[in-house]
Amino acid sequence: METMRAWVLRDKRKMQIEEREMPVPKDGEVLIKIKSMGVCGSDLHFYTDLKIGDYGTNGNPLILGHECSGEIVKIGENCTKSEVGDRVIIEPGIPCMHCDECRAGRYNFCHDMYFMGTPPWDGCMCEYVAWPEFLTYKMPEEMTYQEGAMIEPFVVGLQAMRNSGIGFSDNAVVVGCGAIGMMTIAALKAEGAGRIIAVDMEPFKLDMALKIGATDVINPKECSDVVSEIKKMTDGWGAQYAFECVGSAKTVYDINSYVRDGGTITYIGLMINDGAPMPMASAVMRGLTYKTLIRYTNLFDRAMLLLKYGRADIKPLMTHEYTFEQGDEAFEKALNDKKNAIKIVVNF
Ligand SMILES: [Zn+2]
Ligand SMILES: [Zn+2]
The missing domain is CATH 3.40.50.720 (NAD(P)-binding Rossmann-like Domain)
Structure with missing residues (x-):
C-alpha cells in the first residue's frame, strides 16, 4: 500500500502528521500533489472547537484545509482536459450535478454537497488529493502556487x-x-x-x-x-x-x-x-x-482571469508562510496573531 503524510486533527488544537493511504483517482478524477494551502477562518473554528454549527467531527479524526493548489501527477479514466504536470487550483465543493438545485444552476445549494475539509469529509492538508477533473482549473504560467491557494477566498x-x-x-x-x-x-x-x-x-x-x-x-x-x-x-x-x-x-x-x-x-x-x-x-x-452568502458557483476560472490581467491583486495578503512540517505552527500563528496575520499559506 502506498502512503502519504497528512496532518490529522485529533482533538481541540491537537494536530499531528500521520501516514494515510494514498488516494487513487477514480473515473473522471485526477490525482493532485498539493503544493500550497491557505489557512482559512473556518479551518480555525474546527481546529479550536471541532465544529461549526451542525458540522462537527464527533470525535473522528479530520484532515483540515480547502484552499489549495497543486500539480497533477496521475489521471484517472475518462478525463478530457488534463495532462500530468498541469498546475491547477481546486474548487473544494463537489456538487452532485443531479439534484434540482444543481440542475437549476445553483450548485452551491446542492442537496448532496461534499465539501473538502468539512466533517465528515477530509481536506487538503495532506500530500495528495484525488479530485474530479471538472473542479480543477489550470493556473496561468506566471501565477505562483501560493497565489493559487488564495483564490478560493477571492471567489x-x-x-x-x-x-x-x-x-x-x-x-x-x-x-x-x-x-x-x-x-x-x-x-x-x-x-x-x-x-x-x-x-x-x-x-x-x-x-x-x-x-x-x-x-x-x-x-x-x-x-x-x-x-x-x-x-x-x-x-x-x-x-x-x-x-x-x-x-x-x-x-x-x-x-x-x-x-x-x-x-x-x-x-x-x-x-x-x-x-x-x-x-x-x-x-x-x-x-x-x-x-x-454560502459558497459560490462558476467563478474560479473567472477569478484567475481577473488576477492574470491585473483587475485585482491579492498577492500582498499573504503575510506568513510555513512549510508542511510546520503545519501546526501555521494554525497557532493564525489563531494567536490576528493583528498581523491576514493570509497564512503552508507550502508542501
Ligand atoms: Zn476558506
Ligand atoms: Zn446537487
Whole structure:
C-alpha cells in the first residue's frame, strides 16, 4: 500500500502528521500533489472547537484545509482536459450535478454537497488529493502556487459582488479587514466600484486595505462618529452597499446605519449563533435589502482571469508562510496573531 503524510486533527488544537493511504483517482478524477494551502477562518473554528454549527467531527479524526493548489501527477479514466504536470487550483465543493438545485444552476445549494475539509469529509492538508477533473482549473504560467491557494477566498468576494447586485461606480463600505474583508475589497475593485471605504481597528490592516483597493479607511478607535464620517464620504446619505465581514453581534447591528435608505447589506462574516439583534423596524421603514452568502458557483476560472490581467491583486495578503512540517505552527500563528496575520499559506 502506498502512503502519504497528512496532518490529522485529533482533538481541540491537537494536530499531528500521520501516514494515510494514498488516494487513487477514480473515473473522471485526477490525482493532485498539493503544493500550497491557505489557512482559512473556518479551518480555525474546527481546529479550536471541532465544529461549526451542525458540522462537527464527533470525535473522528479530520484532515483540515480547502484552499489549495497543486500539480497533477496521475489521471484517472475518462478525463478530457488534463495532462500530468498541469498546475491547477481546486474548487473544494463537489456538487452532485443531479439534484434540482444543481440542475437549476445553483450548485452551491446542492442537496448532496461534499465539501473538502468539512466533517465528515477530509481536506487538503495532506500530500495528495484525488479530485474530479471538472473542479480543477489550470493556473496561468506566471501565477505562483501560493497565489493559487488564495483564490478560493477571492471567489467568496466575487460571489458577494454577484449576490449584492452592486454595479459599476456604486460606493461601498466594508466592515472588517481580515482575509475575507480584504478579498471583498479586491472584488469591489475588480467590479469597478466607486468609493470603497474600509473599516477596521488595526492600522496595519487599514494600510493593507488601501493597497488592495480601498479608497478610504476609517478606524473606529480613532473616529468617534463612524456613521457621520461615512456620510461625509458618500454625499451625505450613506453608502449604497455595505459588506459585513466580521460576524460579531455589534458589527452585524451597526452596519445598518452605514447604508442609505434603500441600501443593500451583504452579510459574509461567519456567525456561529443565531440571536444577534437586528434593527428590523427601521430596516423596514428605510427599505433596506439584506443578502447573504454560502459558497459560490462558476467563478474560479473567472477569478484567475481577473488576477492574470491585473483587475485585482491579492498577492500582498499573504503575510506568513510555513512549510508542511510546520503545519501546526501555521494554525497557532493564525489563531494567536490576528493583528498581523491576514493570509497564512503552508507550502508542501
Ligand atoms: Zn476558506
Ligand atoms: Zn446537487
